[in-house]
């Protein structure tokens with residue numbers, strides 16, 4: 001499939017790219033859609049906890065039952081020591097859809113992309129390198145995987161926001177949050193509080209979270225600001241482990257004797273793409289905005305943006321709406337981010353135990 005021409009070229013086969021392809025298959029099946037992914041499977045991934053609301057999006061995309069059959073771990077609450085030292089539960093039975101999930105994230109992404117392919121999206125193993133306007137559409141350079149042309153390009157490259165950057169748009173960071181993440185074997189059992197739920201614990205320089213995944217891993221993340229990492233020594237396993245030992249709730253869930261992979265650092269700042277999106281080039285998922293992992297909203301936000309983007313694309317390519325759908329999408333993404341920032345601010349203000357610590361002071365002083 002080297003040097004092909006498409007109606008829609010989706011760069012990035014994560015949740016946002018796959019959701020865009022799945023939704024396009026439903027609303028505009030006549031379009032020729034390419035779903036291009038880097039084709040790597042990474043067994044050590046973050047982004048594993050999803051709230052009950054995911055059911056609504058997967059249902060809408062027509063893949064809910066297939067998701068249930070995949071055997072991810074149902075989850076019935078989150079636990080947090082936030083605003084005080086004692087763990088408190090947020091029970092999902094109060095939600096309309098009562099079950100959240102802890103995902104085997106690598107497998108989830110592959111499965112969703114495969115569902116999109118089953119509905120007609122054509123897969124391409126490719127790393128997009130360059131993008132340039134050409135005629136009414138785009139010329140996309142995929143290196144060894146050829147030169148592709150498309151009337152519409154979707155940037156689903158996640159944090160890289162590669163296509164948007166190549167088109168001159170700049171993501172704007174709203175904070176400096178990073179994740180220092182360790183992967184351990186899960187100790188199993190459900191007798192310890194938090195063993196079967198995502199658990200969050202605040203500390204003076206940030207917060208921790210941990211969750212066990214269906215593949216028997218336990219993800220453990222220290223979340224702090226990039227300029228605090230050095231002072232804490234949080235990027236070195238020995239010092240990271242010392243900080244872990246100082247926690248009250250997280251440490252009892254982790255068998256530190258056998259790390260499964262070296263410590264990894266992930267950018268986790270709240271971020272939004274700045275500038276007007278150009279008709280015919282549409283960013284989705286983390287490429288358009290990234291949410292603080294505290295929200296556990298990244299995946300459902302990625303699915304939602306993919307669905308909305310597909311409507312704008314169909315209006316543009318099939319109904320020649322002159323780009324009105326893209327404008328509506330831009331406004332929607334901006335409003336979504338504003339509402340999210342307000343909720344996040346309120347949530348950080350609930351934690352007042354370290355008013356003088358830089359990490360918390362930044363979040364308490366943060367204004368709209």
Ligand SMILES: Cc1cc2nc3c(=O)[nH]c(=O)nc-3n(C[C@H](O)[C@H](O)[C@H](O)COP(=O)(O)OP(=O)(O)OC[C@H]3O[C@@H](n4cnc5c(N)ncnc54)[C@H](O)[C@@H]3O)c2cc1C
Pocket residue numbers: 011012013014015016017036037038039046047048049050126127128129156157158159160162179221266267268284285286287291293296297298299300302
């Ligand atoms: C520490 C941490 C914890 C998190 N925890 C959660 C959580 O518990 N729950 C939750 O819902 N969210 C969580 N998130 C956020 C969540 O992981 C993201 O919001 C989500 O993955 C966004 O999906 P996406 O499809 O936009 O991007 P991604 O999942 O990043 O997918 C982008 C895809 O594009 C591909 N790609 C990149 N560049 C190219 C290229 N040049 N050519 C082709 N392909 C390319 C990548 O390989 C990847 O497959 C967390 C994030 C972090 C950092």
